Amino acid sequence: MVRRVRLVGIYDADGGLAGEFRYAIGKLAGRSKCALCDITHGWNPLGSREWKQACAASPVEMELVHRDEATAAQLTAAAELPAIVAYDGERWIEALSTAGIEACSGTPRLLLDCLADL
Numbered sequence: 776m777v778r779r780v781r782l783v784g785i786y787d788a789d790g791g792l793a794g795e796f797r798y799a800i801g802k803l804a805g806r807s808k809c810a811l812c813d814i815t816h817g818w819n820p821l822g823s824r825e826w827k828q829a830c831a832a833s834p835v836e837m838e839l840v841h842r843d844e845a846t847a848a849q850l851t852a853a854a855e856l857p858a859i860v861a862y863d864g865e866r867w868i869e870a871l872s873t874a875g876i877e878a879c880s881g882t883p884r885l886l887l888d889c890l891a892d893l
Contacts, residue, residue: 780861780893782837782870783849786811787856790841795820810876811857814886815839829883835890861893 787809788798799820801807817823840849842856852860852867861870870893871886879885 780863780870782835782859782861782890782893783845784811784815784837784839784859785845785849785853785856786839786841787873788812788841789843791843794841794843809857810873810879810881811839811859813881814876814879814883817881823883826883829887833884833887833891835887837890859890 788794788807798807798809798812802812815822815826817825837859842850845853846867848867849860850856852858852869854869855873857873857876858869859871859876860867871889875889876886879889
């Protein structure tokens, strides 16, 4: 039996209109940076076309949340944000660190390929 893990990507930004606005202003000013945001959205607040196409072609399923939407256990599992955490039915663990996300160089397919074996 194949055991599936639940994947949650946690952005290094707050949700809601105010959080999105603060992040966008910070990004424009060079003060805010989130490698996961760059992969999933780029400059498109509705999500990048490349991200949507990569998700449609990949078996990887992942929920995306902002840091203020993540649970305490998810945030504890992440050494820093952004991160991707996995729940195997018992506990949350970090599946991909900030450095791992940054290594995907803004490419959705690379990120999903890194997660495909979980």
